[in-house]
Amino acid sequence: MWKLIVVNIVLISCFAIAKREHILINYDRGSWISNLNFETVINSSFLYSRCCNIFIDEHTDETDDLLGRFVNIYPNNYYVQYRSYECQGYFLLGSSVKKLVKMMQKYQIMKRQSGIINLQGQLLQGSAFYNPPFCYLSTSINKTINGIEGEFFIANDARELDGVEFQLFILMAQRLNFTWMIRKPNNNYRYGRKNGSDWHGGMIGQIFRKEVDIAFSGIWLTKDNYEFANLSISWYQLFIHFLVPRPKTKTSFWALTRPLSSEVWLAIIVTILFQSINVYIKAKINHNVPKRFKTYINTLTELIARLLGTWAPKKTQGLRLQLHLWHVTGLLFVTAYCSSLASRLTTPDYETRIDTIPQLIAANLSWGREGPIPKLMITSI
Numbered sequence: 001m002w003k004l005i006v007v008n009i010v011l012i013s014c015f016a017i018a019k020r021e022h023i024l025i026n027y028d029r030g031s032w033i034s035n036l037n038f039e040t041v042i043n044s045s046f047l048y049s050r051c052c053n054i055f056i057d058e059h060t061d062e063t064d065d066l067l068g069r070f071v072n073i074y075p076n077n078y079y080v081q082y083r084s085y086e087c088q089g090y091f092l093l094g095s096s097v098k099k100l101v102k103m104m105q106k107y108q109i110m111k112r113q114s115g116i117i118n119l120q121g122q123l124l125q126g127s128a129f130y131n132p133p134f135c136y137l138s139t140s141i142n143k144t145i146n147g148i149e150g151e152f153f154i155a156n157d158a159r160e161l162d163g164v165e166f167q168l169f170i171l172m173a174q175r176l177n178f179t180w181m182i183r184k185p186n187n188n189y190r191y192g193r194k195n196g197s198d199w200h201g202g203m204i205g206q207i208f209r210k211e212v213d214i215a216f217s218g219i220w221l222t223k224d225n226y227e228f229a230n231l232s233i234s235w236y237q238l239f240i241h242f243l244v245p246r247p248k249t250k251t252s253f254w255a256l257t258r259p260l261s262s263e264v265w266l267a268i269i270v271t272i273l274f275q276s277i278n279v280y281i282k283a284k285i286n287h288n289v290p291k292r293f294k295t296y297i298n299t300l301t302e303l304i305a306r307l308l309g310t311w312a313p314k315k316t317q318g319l320r321l322q323l324h325l326w327h328v329t330g331l332l333f334v335t336a337y338c339s340s341l342a343s344r345l346t347t348p349d350y351e352t353r354i355d356t357i358p359q360l361i362a363a364n365l366s367w368g369r370e371g372p373i374p375k376l377m378i379t380s381i
Contacts, residue, residue: 038066042070051089052077056093092104119177120177121179125183125214126214127183127214127215128217132163135216136159151184153184186206191204194224203219204225247351249349256341277296279303280299282318286318290318303326307333308334309327
């Protein structure tokens with residue numbers, strides 16, 4: 001008895017000492033956003049981001065759950081509670097709407113206080129090449145800067161200081177107050193090539209090895225480029241379209257069968273065969289049936305002619321009611337067929353349009369440009 005009293009005293013003490021946060025409640029509560037929708041939001045929001053700054057106002061079960069899902073989805077580097085100017089993306093997690101608004105206001109404060117950056121005439125090295133209409137730089141000389149030899153553009157001619165992206169670069173230099181030198185890509189590559197975990201040659205290689213500070217002249221936003229360089233937001237988008245032949249009208253002898261579906265034609269053929277066999281057997285058994293039905297070919301021919309309404313002999317003893325119903329069936333069939341055929345003749349039937357990529361693949365079209373027939377020189381030995 002005294003053991004039971006001691007156990008009760010210990011339990012009462014434990015409940016008295018324990019607070020609310022010490023009690024663990026294990027239950028599954030669904031998140032307010034599904035995994036598919038959360039992944040779609042992350043992929044759409046951080047489409048051009050190679051690095052992300054994550055800020056959390058307060059650690060709760062919900063914010064920790066969203067952080068774990070973000071880490072599993074986001075493929076690039078990220079910082080938690082740390083600001084890095086190399087990262088272009090920001091992911092804010094707050095336990096309430098008010099705290100999230102405060103974090104957004106704090107994020108606005110975290111931007112550069114001085115507004116527009118002033119590089120105070122600092123010399124930046126850029127990389128570009130002759131690529132009209134983006135850049136027209138062409139004249140260059142060999143120089144060695146910081147122990148690195150390269151070809152630098154001198155742009156003595158005013159006509160070389162032109163091009164869409166070069167003019168954007170000039171506006172950036174004036175706005176941010178920096179001087180510049182433009183060099184050619186090395187190793188005879190314009191953009192370079194990916195070589196495993198390294199990049200060989202070109203402007204992307206110069207950025208990757210930090211030989212230059214900026215590069216321009218038609219750089220595409222591709223996966224490989226993003227893997228080795230921090231690219232800016234694109235200023236131009238290119239949409240690829242395919243020109244395909246117009247749908248042609250269907251011309252075929254079997255177009256006469258299109259007014260009715262294949263199932264209806266099959267049912268008609270089966271009915272004609274069943275009816276002809278039935279009449280043929282009756283003619284063999286019943287002597288009142290005309291003798292012409294005792295031959296199966298004659299029976300089949302007459303039933304088809306009666307169905308189409310082109311032949312109706314008067315002698316139908318023993319089959320009068322059956323053949324009259326057969327005539328009514330033929331009238332309905334011919335009326336339905338002719339009406340559908342007339343509507344199809346007034347509205348031409350075209351081939352299926354090619355509107356999607358799977359349809360383009362299924363069409364098995366050939367593309368390219370045919371050259372002239374080569375001239376053959378025939379000689380005799």
